[in-house]
Amino acid sequence: MAGTRFWDWYGDGSTYVVDVGLACCTLEFEAATYGRTPAGIARIEDLPSRSRVVVVISGTVTDKLTGPVLTIVSRIRQVVPAAAVVAFGACASAGGPYWDSYSVTKGIDQLVAVDAYVPGCPPPPDALATIVDELSERERV
Amino acid sequence: MSHGAIRLIEANCTSCMICARECPSWCITIDSHTEPIADLPPGARERTTNVLDRFAIDWSLCMFCGICVEECPFDALEWASDPVAAATRSGRLVHEIEDLTDEQ
Amino acid sequence: MSEVSRRVPAAEWHDAVAAAKAEGYDYFDWLGAVDQIGRPGEFSENEFEVMVRLVDLETDRAVMVRTVIPRDAPRLASIADLFAGAGWHERESGELYAIEFVGGDPRRLLLSDDYVGAPLRKDAVLAARAGIEWPGAKEPGGAPSRRRMVPPGVPEPEIWGDRDPAAGDPDPEQVSESAVGGRVRRRRPSTGSGDSTGSGDSR
Helix, strand or coil: CCCCCEEECCCCCCEEEEEEECCCHHHHHHHHCCCCEECCCCCHHHCCCCCEEEEEEECCCEHHHHHHHHHHHHHHHHHCCCCEEEEECHHHHHCHHHCCCCCECCCHHHCCCCCEEECCCCCCHHHHHHHHHHHCCCCCC | CCCCCEEECHHHCCCCCHHHHHCCCCCEEEEEEEEECCCCCCCCCCCEEEEEEEEEEECCCCCCCCHHHHHCCCCCEEECCCCCCCECCHHHHEECHHHHHCCC | CEEEEEECCHHHHHHHHHHHHHHCCCEEEEEEEEECCCCCCCCCCCEEEEEEEEEECCCCEEEEEEEEEECCCCEEECCCCCCCCHHHHHHHHHHHHCCEEECCCCCCCCCCCCCCCCCCCCCCCCHHHHHCCCHHHCCHHHCCCCCCECCCCCCCCCCCCCCCHHHCCCCHHHHHHHHCCCCECCCCCCCCCCCCCCCCCCC
């Protein structure tokens, strides 16, 4: 799937973070990547299977996009079964302010197992850095 | 303001329901009951007051628009400086009175 | 940028857009529709308004060409042959209002193929709101409510949610009007007789 761009989050090959950018929250994800290293991984299947992977779902999960989002997550979990999924922002967590829409899935956890829910509309970039640190069991520097 | 959490000042809340009614995301839940006011002067008619039982905000729905803060006639809601922390279970994003009065 | 409005009959829609393009309004900005059900004034009963904004970039002027089509026979000529960019806008308005743009691309753009309905019609009820209890329906102090609290976007139960089966289908205008009613709704007369302006406070 073209366009899945992985970040070597700590620059040491230990943790790869990828954004499924669906809506506004993806801009905060981008801000959280400033100063970080792109991983240079062209395909999901090229992920080192022993690495830690965090898949960040940023933004509103519309019914129409549930197929592609599920495909991305399941392909990643095939290569790295322990890949963590983070629902970033209110929409990915529970539908957010669009919970009542005719075309929105009320949170990505309706479809995949979620390891962390980050509230916010949008959350600040710092909130993403904190949760990746926690999932990597690292102390905040 | 930069999307810090919303803090509840419990002593100011009269359970008027305005914030819950104005919230566009329907993320505020309030339960209350009435109690008679004690220590009235002799011969005064009975009066009651609202007692707040439950005030909860579901942060997984909140879009931080601040309408509740603006609409509260009693200044019982205010912006805090820190954002709401992440949780490993979505249920933990529903904050009750104790969490909301502690929001930093 | 200055903008003028041109109202044309639906039968002249394609010609009016072609004429505007020939006059120099040759940049397609957007095309959209509005459900004007129940709106008095310039609209008769039950119409969709369709409008397209075209811009003359060289002279910095714009024109909004507008027309109305009946809600129960919503068809309009496609202008995608004049402006290719209008194709997606017609697909979007077409699927959201169930308007047929004759000669255009009938495929859905944003809605899933299995979605049933025209969600931007004002009588399309936001079922999620009607289906769950509104936190604002409670009264301060927990008293049982003497008024009827119904949230914005939800029609009164006797119109849509809890309608007497013997009453037949609700009139779309009643549904749309009910859904934009205020939070405090008066109890309506038991049949559809009388005026339907009793929507309570506009709060």
